[in-house]
Amino acid sequence: MKKGTRVGEGALREVAAYLLDHPRSGPRSFSNEDKGFSGVSPTVMIKWLHRGFNYPDGYERTSKNIKIGSLQMFMKNCGSCEDMGPGAFPVDEVHKISVLDIRLANADRHAGNILVQRDGEGGEIVLIPIDHGYCLPENFEDCTFDCLYWRQAHQPYSSDTIDYIKSLDAEQDIELLKFHGWDLPVDCARTLSISTMLLKKGAERGLTPFAIGSIMCRETLKKESVIEHIVREAEEAVLPGTSEATFLESVSLMMDRRLTELLP
Template identity: 30%
Template sequence: MLVLSQVPATAGAPSPSLVVPMAMPDHPEIDRTPLDRDLDRDPALRAAFAIVYYNKQEFLQSLHKVIEQVSYNPAEELKIDESCASSTPFKSAIIGGMDDLLCQVDVASAERADNGTSEVYFLADDAGQRKVVFKPAVDAETERAAINEQAAYLLDRGLAGVPKTALGSVKLGAENEETFGSAQAFVPGEDATDYGANVFAKDDVHRIGVLDARILNRDRHAGNLMMTQDKRLVPIDHALSFPDVNGGELADVSSEVFFYPQAKEPFSEELLAEIAAINVDEDLDLLQDAGVAEESQLGVWMSTVLLQKAAAKGKTLFEIGSMLVRPGDRTQPSVLETLSAEAMAQGTEQFFEAFNNLVDAALV
């Protein structure tokens, strides 16, 4: 099995620091989540959460302890909203990076969504306005989904507008059980299913397509694109992203956005500059800290290399997406799968250099 920790760094390869786990001190005063299971994940993933249902003084003491000892993530620091703590000390769910929204919600009145496929809750404020979408993680599959949801937000860095997303626990249900999962800022609007693709803004399509290329989305369709009142497209639902390169999941990469009419138009100069500025080493460090598996990080490295090289050569989103997705009836491998297999066949020591060269040849 090829994982990044087994591959020496070469020119154009991820930095060795990517595979060094973050050393974190134990925090006996913080209740740990069900993530403390057979997989020994990065402690920072757990220690960065503080869910407190005590009075204001205990709330602030506990949260300050977390902030003093934990760097939550590279994207933004955890803040303390003392006004929130004092106004709703018994019903607020505070999650690292989401406290500005979650301090407004009443978890006791969580509303389960009727989507028929997965367990999803809407968390509303005292006025009944939805503020947060919470997705519980109850097993290995949904824990991975929660990690992917947050990782997509962090990796996006605002380029495509993924709503703010974080991990943590809230107390749900009649038994008031603490439940770990992902929390995402609620986006008012409606899904894009009832809209024709022609009405979508070109820049929105391009930016979401760039995101899907980077995270190798396996489930992008109009149903997980939100159309806001000002007619912006907002991407949500990224659980099925970051495929396992060694587990055959590259075969499942799928994004309708790659094939919208706008995808055949050239990228703007602004977006080309943003693509060129992506620092894949920083992205991989970020994903490592977020708990994304190394086999999935390798996919991000490959897709980013391909994206940046292809965009620099004037390729459109349609052309780039066509290299990531299996053609036709999907029985034949994608260009990305083929390039990956050919590079791996040259051995782990040569993989990164070989992949770079193979991408260059494919883009001639």
């Protein structure tokens, strides 16, 4: 179990990752485009009964035995990124995964949960991110993105990707999740706001996915990440009872200072 997420909330996070993977043209509520920028498979919440599931008190066809979970569309693939070296992956495909993971503060991204889709031998490679049960955590302690250490992550975002990042709006995303039935806990909403802020500020300054991700991820288990330092400094700087908006303004100022230190 990762820190920052709670047992039983994985399905909500799986659906949230799909809902927040907006198409290039904007949120699906305002767009007819189905495929999201990062390619998260369509995912929905479902309820179902089946005698094959675990029922400690015995199976009965009653509402108390209904199981709740997420259902994701199967995507044809030829394996995961674990099955091949990352050298052949297109830069934009790696970048689209990094945008999703940084924005959602994913605490469980590794080569095994990125599928590879390819049309025939020598065909174009498309990467499909799966397994988002540890995104949108309460804090940044366990954030980890293996793909940031691939060579593609050391290249700057394209202008198209930067335009997409500029269009992201954390407040709108929080309201979207609420509309779909998940009132995001305060700490998780704060994480989304801060990670989106970092992604937008970093991309605007021309930072690579590796540089932005390195601010968010810990170098070692015991050493706090830069973003954790920023959050802690902001918490110490504001008065008790300060509004969330004021707190985020403090985070923004401290983040600007840290980014300026990275790019004098």
